[in-house]
Amino acid sequence: MPEFSMTIGGQQVPIKETFEVFNPATGELVALCPNASTEDLDAAVAAAKKAFPAWSSMPDAERQAACAALAGKLEEEAENIAHTLTLEQGKPLGGLGSRFELGAAQAWTGYTAGLSMPVKVLQDDDEAHIELHRKPIGVVGSITPWNWPVMIAIWHIVPALRAGNTVVIKPSPYTSLSTLQAVKAMNEILPPGVLNVVSSDDKLANIGAAMAAHPDIQKIVFTGSCGTGEKIMQTAANTMKRLTLEMGGNDAGIVLPDCDPKAIAEGLFWGAFINIGQTCACMKRLYVHDSIHDQVCEELVNFAKNIPMGNGLDENNILGPINNQMQFDKVASLVADAAKHGKVWLGGKPGEGLFFPITIISDLPADAPLIVEEQFGPALPVIRYTDIEDAIAAANSSDNGLGGSVWSNDIVKAKEIASRMECGSVWINKHGAIQPNAPFGGVKRSSLGVEFGEEGLLENTTIQVVFS
Numbered sequence: 001m002p003e004f005s006m007t008i009g010g011q012q013v014p015i016k017e018t019f020e021v022f023n024p025a026t027g028e029l030v031a032l033c034p035n036a037s038t039e040d041l042d043a044a045v046a047a048a049k050k051a052f053p054a055w056s057s058m059p060d061a062e063r064q065a066a067c068a069a070l071a072g073k074l075e076e077e078a079e080n081i082a083h084t085l086t087l088e089q090g091k092p093l094g095g096l097g098s099r100f101e102l103g104a105a106q107a108w109t110g111y112t113a114g115l116s117m118p119v120k121v122l123q124d125d126d127e128a129h130i131e132l133h134r135k136p137i138g139v140v141g142s143i144t145p146w147n148w149p150v151m152i153a154i155w156h157i158v159p160a161l162r163a164g165n166t167v168v169i170k171p172s173p174y175t176s177l178s179t180l181q182a183v184k185a186m187n188e189i190l191p192p193g194v195l196n197v198v199s200s201d202d203k204l205a206n207i208g209a210a211m212a213a214h215p216d217i218q219k220i221v222f223t224g225s226c227g228t229g230e231k232i233m234q235t236a237a238n239t240m241k242r243l244t245l246e247m248g249g250n251d252a253g254i255v256l257p258d259c260d261p262k263a264i265a266e267g268l269f270w271g272a273f274i275n276i277g278q279t280c281a282c283m284k285r286l287y288v289h290d291s292i293h294d295q296v297c298e299e300l301v302n303f304a305k306n307i308p309m310g311n312g313l314d315e316n317n318i319l320g321p322i323n324n325q326m327q328f329d330k331v332a333s334l335v336a337d338a339a340k341h342g343k344v345w346l347g348g349k350p351g352e353g354l355f356f357p358i359t360i361i362s363d364l365p366a367d368a369p370l371i372v373e374e375q376f377g378p379a380l381p382v383i384r385y386t387d388i389e390d391a392i393a394a395a396n397s398s399d400n401g402l403g404g405s406v407w408s409n410d411i412v413k414a415k416e417i418a419s420r421m422e423c424g425s426v427w428i429n430k431h432g433a434i435q436p437n438a439p440f441g442g443v444k445r446s447s448l449g450v451e452f453g454e455e456g457l458l459e460n461t462t463i464q465v466v467f468s
């Protein structure tokens with residue numbers, strides 16, 4: 001069995017306590033993962049704190065070059081990490097799976113390394129010379145989820161490092177191994193202590209909660225559920241930490257009557273089912289005009305039937321299992337309830353183990369839990385509408401506001417409707433497409449702050465205004 005260890009202060013930490021990580025496709029043990037104590041966390045934070053003065057005062061071009069080199073390191077290790085990711089997360093190696101995730105991690109690293117934060121002159125005249133400088137914050141604590149663990153780790157780590165901070169990352173207990181591997185590889189480039197990782201089952205000690213309370217962590221960047229984000233915000237208040245919180249979504253898609261159902265089926269399918277729906281910005285509710293509602297459901301079913309699901313190590317499979325039992329039970333319960341009240345077009349019943357078939361259900365009451373709650377799995381409610389105003393109001397009725405989409409051949413009309421959707425990103429004729437140069441973050445209870453691009457980078461800084 002392969003060994004995985006935590007990296008603290010540039011060193012592999014001897015393994016003491018461990019917890020088991022299982023393959024969701026087979027139920028087999030993948031590896032024993034180091035289980036951090038609060039002393040391990042303290043050591044990681046102390047290492048990051050010690051590394052901060054040298055890393056933050058390094059000439060910017062040198063720090064930029066080190067960050068850029070991380071992309072090359074990830075490329076070298078991509079196949080190994082992708083293999084581990086498939087084993088612990090379940091997503092297939094191919095398709096929009098592990099190799100795709102590693103490719104995205106490299107792309108985000110390369111782009112973010114290339115960003116810079118020039119001094120801004122606010123005033124330069126006889127009265128005053130005023131400059132706005134951007135400074136790193138200190139030690140950044142990163143807490144990540146299990147759905148896109150490597151890519152999200154990179155979203156947290158690279159902008160923090162690029163801005164001159166040092167980092168302690170804590171991955172999800174379900175998918176710690178790929179992060180341990182990636183951090184170890186990145187430490188071949190970075191000075192000791194600049195990037196540290198602690199893995200935890202959240203039981204021996206709740207390391208995430210301890211990070212939110214830690215006096216020597218100056219900022220938390222978190223991706224995960226709304227409930228955990230709220231707890232972090234409450235705890236972090238005591239030390240006035242900076243926060244970037246990316247949380248849940250319940251994205252709506254609105255299909256206008258001028259669409260060709262067959263032509264949009266593939267885009268709708270991947271918008272809803274990439275990573276079998278375990279994606280924050282997946283389409284989780286689909287509003288379709290009554291005139292084409294049934295054809296859209298039929299075309300989604302036709303498309304879904306040709307997408308193979310199974311063990312991700314088999315190169316033929318394009319979709320994998322749900323990652324963990326808790327999430328599986330949540331999806332199963334939402335679908336069981338919906339199947340009682342609506343029309344099941346496809347799926348509707350759990351498969352073997354943690355496999356859950358693609359499920360499409362229509363004609364549910366507006367307050368059905370499958371519509372109102374974030375399912376985060378392979379089940380899509382399709383909702384019939386006749387008046388576009390009703391569809392927009394229903395789409396906006398959620399407490400979340402991460403993403404949304406409008407589907408139409410009339411781009412002007414689609415953009416007008418898009419502008420009325422209460423969400424941080426809105427797409428026309430696609431859903432969930434993100435890229436490193438476009439800031440990403442939600443409104444309402446979905447997010448606090450943004451990631452990506454210049455705006456995301458600046459979240460890793462404080463300002464200093466210099467008057468001379």
Ligand code: NAD
Pocket residue numbers: 143144145146147148170171172173202206207208209210212223224225226227228229231232246247248249279280281374376402446
């Ligand atoms: P989660 O909130 O259960 O766990 C996320 C992380 O928080 C894990 O590392 C976990 O160990 C840690 N954690 C647990 N308790 C903690 C505490 N008290 N304090 C600090 N940290 C703690 O979320 P999850 O189940 O891993 O991920 C699924 C959720 O993440 C979904 O709601 C999804 O929408 C959301 N998500 C959002 C985005 C986004 O960018 N908005 C991206 C991916 C996932």
